[in-house]
Amino acid sequence: MMESDKEFPTELQSISLHILSSNDTAHMETLFSNLFSPEPKPKPYSEALAFLQCSKKHHPDLLFIKLFFLLRCAASPLTRAHSARALHLLSPPDIWPKIKPVAQASLKAHFSAYLKQETSLPVLRLVAPVLAETLSVIYNDHHQHHWPDILDLLVSFAASNDDKSRETALLVFANLLQDCRLRLSDALRGALPVLRASFMESLASSNVDIQVAAFGAVVSLVRLFSDPCVFHELLRAMMVAAFSLLYGFEGSYFRRAFPHMVRLVREEPALLKPYASDMVLDVLQIVESDAGLSMNTQQAAFELVMAMAEVDDYATVLKSHNHQTLVRVFMIPVKMLLLVEDEDDKKEKDGCDDDVYKVGLKWLNRLCVTVGGDRVMSVGFDILTLYLDSPEWKKRHAGIAVLSVLSKDFSDEMVMRENFQGEVVTNFLKSLQDSHDAVRLAAFRFMQTPTNFVQAMHLLYHHRLMHVFASALDPSHQNCKIKEQAASAMLFFLKTTLPDSLTFYKNADLIIHKLLSILRVHQNSKSKKNGKAKIGDKIEIEEIVKGEKKLRGRPIDVGQ
Known part of the structure; x- marks a missing residue:
């Protein structure tokens, strides 16, 4: 969001008024070049940004109209793309209410005409968030006249056989701001059968960009599909599409689509709760796949389980799984702890492995807190038995990390359990004399943690x-x-x-x-x-x- 309360010199206000009122577009072309150059120079960039900020504050009508004129009429797709970027940079929710009603009405008409005539899909992909934000502010403001014409156009685009039109409509729906989605869902309720059919077709499309856009559209308008039968149908189609993207395109499109599923889990727990248990199993199937998925792809999938761990509504769902399934769930972050290197090797790394290790610790701690009690002790014992006595030093090192996480919140339970005071401690004490220096270092660090479990080892x-x-x-x-x-x-x-x-x-x-x-x-x-x-x-x-x-x-x- 750009600064709008800043005071600007009178001279800059006059210059911006002159440029915005002129039919000459050369100044705006230069502005775009200075703002969006791959390697912008500091002074021209700051001057261009100041021009936009000044224009936004003192001449919002002229600025929006000027940028929209270039968006619709410029011959170069690059100029049209830059115009869309500038409109997004200005933040439509900030600037649209400042535009006079007459200008708003004119811009609405021109926007509809523009969507029908734009030939460049890359430009439309940049325009979609601008239109979505504009729609959001219009439908979120009771004093604004609504815009049924554009909604009808978007519905017709969504039902179109033209991929460009369909993707544009889906991207607009996907980018709607959260606080207006319910109102827009109500406004679109009459088009529910058309949108339902369109979204189902889009999720099964051979065009992967349409598939990805459909994920976002479904999540944004999910209240429109709250009927259990309809929602079940769409959710199943999303999971089928997720597996299709996962194995068909090396995970890159999957990593764009699946965060929308994670967003759905966080935003709509009441709708998702009946399906949450099966979704955990689906995620495990993805992460445990032997298809050679990258760590980034596996993490993207497991984010869904972690989203459940962060929402109270799902706590009982996670706890309801049997012991073996919980072990599989906990094993995902534990395996991330295997990405640890010797001190000498770390100097040659770029830090990516270290980041994965930290995320693994964070996730493991979150799962422990969510599942809690005897279930964690039982799962933890199985993992520690497997890891602390492993012939692989990275597993022994990871076992000590697991022990540290458990002792943080469950130290008293560990002290009271004979298997922890017996087998676990025996294996841990071997770590203090381990053949690998990294394991010994981790073990001695653990012995400095102020927990009752460590205190018990001191005494016993x-x-x-x-x-x-x-x-x-x-x-x-x-x-x-x-x-x-x-x-x-x-x-x-x-x-x-x-x-x-x-x-x-x-x-x-x-x-x-x-x-x-x-x-x-x-x-x-x-x-x-x-x-x-x-x-x-x-x-x-x-x-x-x-x-x-x-x-x-x-x-x-x-x-x-």
């Missing part, structure tokens, strides 16, 4: 943890990052563990001596760079030295 397995710390802090170990994370984990352990836990170990003096030695070396090296050492949770040597009496009840020889 302190003897094994001390042994692990001793191994990780040994001077012979070459990986400095592991030493630092192990030191950080041990500091956290010392802060949260009862002093008596150390009295049975145990070489406790020796281990703490190694810890403090590593901290001192680390602090000295950091001080040379920035004057301050930072490690793990930022606990410094002095804090450990001060706290050693509380931990052991006697002084420790930390050396100099």
Whole structure:
């Protein structure tokens, strides 16, 4: 949306008035070139934008008419396309109410004539959002005269055998603003049989652009098809079309169409709820397909399930699935956690894998919160059993990530479950001495999370943890990052563990001596760079030295 409250110099107002009133189109051509050039120059671009902003505020009638004149009459398709882009940039909902009623009536007539004569489909694709936004503001304003003529024209376009006309109508319907769709649905109710037949044909069209546009049109006007029989028919046609697009065009058209299904899930839970369970299974069929779908395509499909996870109405639907289906659902974000690389490899990556990993964590957390309780514990145990003890390091790493997500909200439930305190913990403790550095780093980071589950491990397995710390802090170990994370984990352990836990170990003096030695070396090296050492949770040597009496009840020889 462009700024309209900005004050503009009187000279610019006069210049804009002169250009908009003139029959010469050269100035507007230059304006378009400066605004929409693939590589715009900063000064000409800012000047062109200021001209549009000034014209929008002080001469809205003249500006809209001038741009529409170029849209309808310019010989060059590029100029017509730029005119449509400029109209969209101006935001019709902002500018249309400022146009005088006489000018509005004239523009409506010219708009209808223009749609019939435009020969360029790429231009019409740019015009469709402009017309949709204009229609939206007209039907959303009780003081505006409605526009039945254009609705009749769009209905006839939608029923046409001409692909250009049909796609144009579908794109206009697809781009209607949300707050006016109900009113427009009411205005179109008399055309329901025609639109129903048109949308069904369009969803099954051999023209994939028409198929994609039909998805958006159905969702925008879904209230028109709220009768259960009609809605069921259209929803089934959409899912059939989705699978057709998925396997016929390498997922690119699918990724354009399926977000409309996701939008439908979010906006119309009452309509979708009876079909939600089957739709989850359909999504799993897509994501688990062995057709070699890209990660982007799989994510686009699974967005539908995540949309359900974010809407309260669907919570019972997700919970109603059997255990095996829930495991399949949870496995989708878990598999995204496999896109993790060694620290050295990350430097050569562009960050895409890291983004997928973060989305996987986010989705996993959302699913845990939505499904909740015993169901999550049961699903989580199956996944952890499979992943923590896997021969593949990326799966072991992903297992620790799953453990972190579970412990965030279900730590108490994990403590109370024998299988978590037994098999899961046993497999996790192996991760602290894993053969792969990335897994060890993740394990030591997990041991620093302030949860009851970690606290329980401190109390129940302190003897094994001390042994692990001793191994990780040994001077012979070459990986400095592991030493630092192990030191950080041990500091956290010392802060949260009862002093008596150390009295049975145990070489406790020796281990703490190694810890403090590593901290001192680390602090000295950091001080040379920035004057301050930072490690793990930022606990410094002095804090450990001060706290050693509380931990052991006697002084420790930390050396100099």
